[in-house]
Amino acid sequence: MKHTKIIDLLTGKNLLHEVKAKGWVKTFRNNQFIALNDGSTINNIQCVLDLEKFPAELLKKIHTGSALSITGTLVESKGAGQNVEIQVSKLKVYGEANPEEYPIQPKKHSLEFLRENAHLRIRTNMFGAIMRVRSTLAFAVHKYFQDNGFFYFNAPIITGSDAEGAGEMFRVTALDLNNLPKNEQGEVDTKEDFFGKTTNLTVSGQLEAETYAMALGSVYTFGPTFRAENSNTSRHLAEFWMIEPEVAFNDLDDNMDLAEDFIKSVLRYTLEKCEDDLIFLDKRLKEEEKNKPMAERSEMSLLEKLQFVIDNNFKRVSYTEAIDILRNCKPNKNKKFKYVIDEWGADLQSEHERYLVEKHFKCPVILFDYPAEIKAFYMRLNEDEKTVRAMDILFPGIGEIVGGSEREERYDVLLEKMKKLGIDEEELWWYLDTRKFGTAPHSGFGLGFERLVLFTTGMTNIRDVIPFPRTPQNAEF
Numbered sequence: 001m002k003h004t005k006i007i008d009l010l011t012g013k014n015l016l017h018e019v020k021a022k023g024w025v026k027t028f029r030n031n032q033f034i035a036l037n038d039g040s041t042i043n044n045i046q047c048v049l050d051l052e053k054f055p056a057e058l059l060k061k062i063h064t065g066s067a068l069s070i071t072g073t074l075v076e077s078k079g080a081g082q083n084v085e086i087q088v089s090k091l092k093v094y095g096e097a098n099p100e101e102y103p104i105q106p107k108k109h110s111l112e113f114l115r116e117n118a119h120l121r122i123r124t125n126m127f128g129a130i131m132r133v134r135s136t137l138a139f140a141v142h143k144y145f146q147d148n149g150f151f152y153f154n155a156p157i158i159t160g161s162d163a164e165g166a167g168e169m170f171r172v173t174a175l176d177l178n179n180l181p182k183n184e185q186g187e188v189d190t191k192e193d194f195f196g197k198t199t200n201l202t203v204s205g206q207l208e209a210e211t212y213a214m215a216l217g218s219v220y221t222f223g224p225t226f227r228a229e230n231s232n233t234s235r236h237l238a239e240f241w242m243i244e245p246e247v248a249f250n251d252l253d254d255n256m257d258l259a260e261d262f263i264k265s266v267l268r269y270t271l272e273k274c275e276d277d278l279i280f281l282d283k284r285l286k287e288e289e290k291n292k293p294m295a296e297r298s299e300m301s302l303l304e305k306l307q308f309v310i311d312n313n314f315k316r317v318s319y320t321e322a323i324d325i326l327r328n329c330k331p332n333k334n335k336k337f338k339y340v341i342d343e344w345g346a347d348l349q350s351e352h353e354r355y356l357v358e359k360h361f362k363c364p365v366i367l368f369d370y371p372a373e374i375k376a377f378y379m380r381l382n383e384d385e386k387t388v389r390a391m392d393i394l395f396p397g398i399g400e401i402v403g404g405s406e407r408e409e410r411y412d413v414l415l416e417k418m419k420k421l422g423i424d425e426e427e428l429w430w431y432l433d434t435r436k437f438g439t440a441p442h443s444g445f446g447l448g449f450e451r452l453v454l455f456t457t458g459m460t461n462i463r464d465v466i467p468f469p470r471t472p473q474n475a476e477f
Ligand code: 4AD
Pocket: 163, 164, 203, 204, 205, 206, 227, 229, 235, 236, 237, 238, 240, 242, 244, 245, 400, 401, 402, 403, 404, 405, 444, 445, 446, 447, 448, 449, 450, 451
């Protein structure tokens, strides 16, 4: 007999039929009640044992974490907490989980402890919920773009270019590090390397995506990106997943409309599909908030926050307006910010972004028209020749969730900018070609997938929303 997923058993369709379930024991009460979970849902199925039927030897093998196959009759449950349960007739133990050793016991574990056991933390209710939500969000991303005429484009992971020009790249090499070939100048001779040149893990698929947008019209990437920035924060990973749509003939306003519609749509879909998991995460957050001082508690619950983002327009504000607000705000005047804002041109830190979103506007904010100096080379220069058509989307509790722009499509302007910044034209000859042949306005953005998962699940550390986080000094598993 084939087994049925617990999520399907719980609908009660097979009532009074013989069913089989397979999963892991969450709890085993009074030597009689097994709460079994197979990961298909946050909800367990209760399995009731008739004590006389099962030898004590077998019962001893049932603990939290044991893997079981259970056969029995699905019946209505008289107990509180569930509608149906299995009256067990047959039970097989695949593998035990010795309670002396198994780290995941039915009690509250700290997030730090669970990070050290990232291979087992998925067996907790919390991580089950987070990772099902993550999976649903990923599907929603593809669904949104596929439903809206975008083509999925796979950018190379190994590349010679630094799209963001920030120099925070991981080297890819096949050279023997203990015996490096040197050129006449005594430098490492990368011509001898696998690709005959210096290569890195990509920081963004944007530049390659642009070449495809200039033929397919609307494309998107959804893949891993890598940054060797040594920032040990709760919002940075060295390996993270980025979603990068790129659209021919879109200007910056179209780009903002797309980003806003996209985010709302994936949240709406996930709210609908992951109701049980999100209700669980909502409760978890409420419990967490109880430990915080009143002033720091969030005004909205997780579910309210998600609904709020879906229902309200994002506030669109120019960088110049934002600087005025920040310059004159209390924490700036009282020097409460770590980085005080004095002048137009300052780069915004996460404390400023969060002030704008959480204290001033109290809703998601799209900042646009940033100073050219603090943004990447490919962004379109405005007529003022000081600002570029950049946009960042800022979210409560997260800060920057999206970074994007209208691209500089004018060959001469782009070339000049590259020269000014010392970007090698020979290296990016193919990128310049897109401006030589049939150039056209186009725009796109990048959304950090883990930051979206953070927001959706109400978690606060990015290490808890990716299965096996990669951060400085940490590549376990
Ligand atoms: O703002 P960024 O650097 O933009 C780009 O890479 C552009 N090429 C995107 C484009 O226009 N196609 O990164 C985009 C987003 C950020 O807003 C943030 O959400 C996320 O990627 N991000 C990170 N997420 C986790 N860990 C990191 N180290 C991240 N760096 C950026």
